[in-house]
Amino acid sequence: MIWIAALSVLIGVIGNIAYKNTRQVQINTIKVDTTKNMETMPPLNILHLSDLHLENISITPMELYNKLKTQNYDLIALTGDFLDRKWTIPKLVPYLEVLRDLNPRHGIFAVFGNHDYVLRKKNFNKLKETLQQYECITMQNEHVTLEMNGHIINVIGIDDYSTKRSDLEASFTGIKEGYNLVLTHDPNIVLEMGDFHFDYLLSGHFHGGQILYPKAYHLVKMGKLPRMNMVKGFHRHEGRPFYISEGLGQTGVNIRIGSRPEITLHHLESSSGN
Numbered sequence: 138m139i140w141i142a143a144l145s146v147l148i149g150v151i152g153n154i155a156y157k158n159t160r161q162v163q164i165n166t167i168k169v170d171t172t173k174n175m176e177t178m179p180p181l182n183i184l185h186l187s188d189l190h191l192e193n194i195s196i197t198p199m200e201l202y203n204k205l206k207t208q209n210y211d212l213i214a215l216t217g218d219f220l221d222r223k224w225t226i227p228k229l230v231p232y233l234e235v236l237r238d239l240n241p242r243h244g245i246f247a248v249f250g251n252h253d254y255v256l257r258k259k260n261f262n263k264l265k266e267t268l269q270q271y272e273c274i275t276m277q278n279e280h281v282t283l284e285m286n287g288h289i290i291n292v293i294g295i296d297d298y299s300t301k302r303s304d305l306e307a308s309f310t311g312i313k314e315g316y317n318l319v320l321t322h323d324p325n326i327v328l329e330m331g332d333f334h335f336d337y338l339l340s341g342h343f344h345g346g347q348i349l350y351p352k353a354y355h356l357v358k359m360g361k362l363p364r365m366n367m368v369k370g371f372h373r374h375e376g377r378p379f380y381i382s383e384g385l386g387q388t389g390v391n392i393r394i395g396s397r398p399e400i401t402l403h404h405l406e407s408s409s410g411n
Contacts, residue, residue: 159195159387162398164204167371169337169378171316172407178316179286180406182209184241187216187322187341187399188384189232190252191225193391196398198231202238204400210241211285215273216341216382217250217297217322223260226267233271243283245273248294250322250342252388254302276320278304282313289315293335298323299342299359305333324367324381325360327374337405338379345369345383349395369396 171178184205196204213236219229236245247268249261256264268275276294283290291312296302303326317335324340343356346368356363362381369383383399 159193159391159393159398162196162200162204162385162400163383164400164402166402166404167380169403169405170408171336171405178288178290178405178407180404181285181290182211183318183339183403183405184208184210184213184239185216185339185380185382185401185403186213186236186385187339187382188218188250188344188386188388189220189229190218190384190386190388191220191228191232192222192386193388194386195391196385198235201232201400202235205235205239208402210239212243212283212292213239213241213245214320214339215245215247215268216320216339217248218252218341218384218386218388219250219264219268221252221255223256223263226260226264229264229267230271233268233273236273237271243285243290245271246281246292246294246320247273247275248320248322249275249277249297251297251299254297254300277302278307280308280312282315289313291315291317293317293319295319295321295326297321298326305330309333319379323360324379325362327377327379328361330377331375335377335379337403338377339382339403340379341382341384343368343381343383344387344393345381345396345399348392369399 265275277296280291280293293308295308319335319338321340323342369381371380383396385398
């Protein structure tokens with residue numbers, strides 16, 4: 138019938154556009170004022186990548202490098218969901234080479250997401266070892282203390298909340314007084330951090346909905362934040378700022394509607410100019 142043929146053509150056109158959207162990588166710059174927390178803290182430039190999902194990624198390592206090579210970074214934050222198939226681990230290597238070649242001043246820090254934990258233990262360990270081989274500091278409910286011009290920056294890696302691996306007590310135990318930068322995969326954890334102070338939190342997990350029609354109704358089972366219409370971008374909870382990346386790759390079907398792959402540059406600086 139004619140209407141069936143027309144519908145098939147329409148679906149094909151929409152599918153083609155949705156696939157092309159996966160190649161339209163957006164670079165967003167976020168400026169965060171640190172005056173309230175650390176007035177004299179030196180500026181901190183962070184490159185944030187999340188949800189590479191290497192089974193469905195539409196940017197090559199060389200394309201990624203060309204987009205990022207002109208800037209200097211103090212640190213690189215990777216917030217999980219690198220892959221979920223063991224045979225994809227070698228595909229991660231050229232991307233890690235790119236990040237290493239960007240030579241961030243204070244290193245590359247990585248946490249894991251729910252898809253990474255789909256791997257069997259020995260394969261997960263291979264993923265972790267691969268990250269470490271290319272100079273990534275992997276964190277599972279732990280923190281690293283950096284000193285910048287006499288100021289303390291605590292990089293806190295909280296393990297994946299959606300798979301019940303988060304341990305706030307372990308993550309914050311022994312922490313020094315300073316600026317608390319949290320890296321985690323599932324941003325829903327912010328709703329349970331009333332007793333654990335953070336100054337800024339970076340996350341991913343939702344892919345900006347990946348398919349919005351016009352809202353990400355399919356995310357309602359992924360925690361309270363989607364029901365609060367917080368699935369991407371900059372937000373605050375109880376006055377504390379956090380960011381949800383739309384991610385670089387896709388999961389399931391390799392398409393995006395109403396969302397785009399994202400690279401985020403976070404510029405943390407005091408408005409006082411000190």
